[in-house]
Amino acid sequence: MSVRCKLLPFFLVLSFSVPAISASPTPSGTLLLIGDVLSFNQRIVWQRIFELSGGDAADIVVIAAAHSRAKLYGGYAQRALSRYGPFVELLPLAVSPAEFNTHYRQAAHNPELVEQVQESNAVFFVGGAPQHLAEVMFSETGSPTPLAMAISQVYAAGGVIVGGIPGAAGAYTDIDAMRVLKQGQVPNNQLYQGLGLLAEGLYADQHFFS
Incomplete structure (x- = not known):
């Protein structure tokens, strides 16, 4: 596994070459794990995300399915990124059908949404x-x-995956870093699945706790 780490204001940028669920042999994408809520005014960070996503060629999709108010907070991220380019889309994905008038199980299999992700270079x-x-x-x-x-294919093709707390948890093979940090090793049935973009057993905590 090769790892490149670079510090930017307010968050750590990690670029890993590790197996992803798409089974691509040589993933070459960049993971940006945001360690705190990213303020709309932290323009230097938003702009850097946009630059790493391809600059003028950036085609970014926003997924706010983890949030109970996906439309509101997904729209927030969409507006923040749209300051630097026009091709930023919020995908209609939420556990609550009331958010987008869609069922998340069906939406996750929607060929149009899948194609939209495949054609993007950042999530x-x-x-x-x-x-x-x-x-x-x-x-x-x-x-x-x-x-x-x-999403895994985008990463394997050299794309950018950005995760805000605890959206960053989606990069792991198993999700729930807080429980792991507090208790050490925990049974698999107490963890949620992740995308597997980080090596199995590797976690990054997005919070500080005592």
């Missing part, structure tokens, strides 16, 4: 509850949805 995850994100990314049997596979 921005808004924070929220990790279990909500896991419900969208994986079926009831635990297999990755077409949407999850598309």
Whole structure:
């Protein structure tokens, strides 16, 4: 596993070459794990995300499925990124059908949404509850949805995956870093599935706690 780390204001940028669920042999994307809520006014960070996503060629999709108010906070991230380029879209994904008038299980299999992700070069995850994100990314049997596979393909092709707390948890093989840090090793049935973009057993905590 090769790792490149670079500090930027307010968050740590990590670029890993590790196996992803798409089974691509040489993923070469960049993971940006945001360690706190990213303020609208932290323009230097938003701009850097945009630059790493391709600059003028950036095509970014925003996923706020982890948040209980996906439309509101997903729209917040969309507006923040749209200050630097026009191709930023919020995907209609939420556990609550009232958010977008869609069911998340169906949306995660929607060919149009899957194609939209495949054609992007960056995916921005808004924070929220990790279990909500896991419900969208994986079926009831635990297999990755077409949407999850598309996200992994973007990363494997050299794209950028951005995760805000705890949207960043989606990068792990198993989600729930807080419980792992507090208790050490925990049973697999107490963890949610992640996209597997980080090596198995590797976690990054998005919070400080005592």
